[in-house]
Amino acid sequence: MQNTKNNPYPFKFFFLLNCSALIMSLLIVFLSTHIRLGEAGLGCEPWPECYAQLSFADGPKGLVIPDSEFKTFRAMHRYIASILGINILIIMLMAIYYRKKISPLLPVLMFLVVLFLSILGIATPTRSLPLVTLGNILGGIVLSGLVWRQLLLTRNRAITSAPLVLFLVSATLTLQLISGAWASANYTGSACPNLLTCSYTENISDNLFNSFNVIRRLNLDSNYRLVLDETSSIIQFSHRFIAVILLFLIITALITVKRNHSYLYKPMKIVSCLFFAEFILGIVNVLTNMPLWTNTLHNLLAVGLLFATINLTMLIRLKFNNH
Secondary structure, eight states: OOOBTTBOOOHHHHHHHHHHHHHHHHHHHHHHHHHHHHHTTTTOSSTTTTTTOSOOSOOOOTTOOOOSTTHHHHHHHHHHHHHHHHHHHHHHHHHHHTTTTSOSHHHHHHHHHHHHHHHHHHHOOOSSOHHHHHHHHHHHHHHHHHHHHHHHTTSOOOOEEEOHHHHHHHHHHHHHHHHHHHHHHTTOTTTOOSSSOOSOOTTHHHHHHHHTOTTOOOOBOTTSOBOOOHHHHHHHHHHHHHHHHHHHHHHHHHHHHHHHOGGGHHHHHHHHHHHHHHHHHHHHHHHTTOOHHHHHHHHHHHHHHHHHHHHHHTTEEEOOOOO
C-alpha cells in the first residue's frame, strides 16, 4: 500500500488525514462525555440525591446551543465535529478515487456515521429518550473505532490462529460497551451507590424487560426531573455484572495466550492492562461518589480498550481447539 515512484497514491497524506480524524473523534468523545455527565450533576453534593436533577424537557432543536455552564464545551464540540465531517468527507472521496489501492468501505462507513450523528444532533436533542442518547454515545465510539481500524489497515500485519476465548472476550467487551452506554443514556449513575447493593430493588422481576426496552422513556416527574426506580438499578448493576464476567474471561485469555500463542501475548497484555485500569477506576468511582473527571477518564479508557481489542482481533482468525 505504500507509495513508490510509479505509484501516485498519496499514502502519507491519506495517513495524516486519518490521524487527524482520529484525534478529533477522540476530542468529540471526550467533550460529549464531559458535557453529558457534567450537566447531569455527576459528583455533586449531596450524593446521590443531587444527581440527574436537571430538567429533561426537550431542548431547542436545530443549531441553537442551549445556555448552560457547559455552553463553551458545546460550542467546541460543534466546531470540531464540523471540521471532522469535512476531514472524513475528504478521506471518503480519496478512498473512492484510489479504490484500486485502498478499499473505500471503511471511509464510506465513517462518513455515514458522521451523517447519522449530524442528523441525530440537529433533529432530536431530547434527553428523555435514552435511545437518542445511546445513538450519540455509540455513534462517537463507533466512529473513532472505524478510523482506528482504517489506520491499522495501512500496516502489513501477519494473521495467526487464536483460541475461541479471544473471540468471547471481544464479544463480551462489545456487550460491556453497549451496557455502559445504555447506563449512561438512562442516567443510572446514582442508582447503585455501593459496589454490591442498589437503592431500588423491590420490583426487579416486573421491571426486567422494561429496563432493556430500547424505545423506553425516562421516568420523569411533573417538573421533567428524573425519578430513579428499579429499572435504573437493573441497568446499572447489569453493567457491573458484565464487567466481572469480562474480568474472568480476560484473565483466562491472557493465561491461554501466554502459554500457547506467544505472538499474541503483547497485544493481549495491552488489552488486559487497559481493562484492569478500567475495572479499578470503576471501583474507585463508586467508592468516591462518582467524581466528574474520573468518570470522564473511565469513558476514555473504554475507547482505548476498544482500540486495543480491534488491534488484537485484526491479528487473529478463529480456530476451534482445546487450548
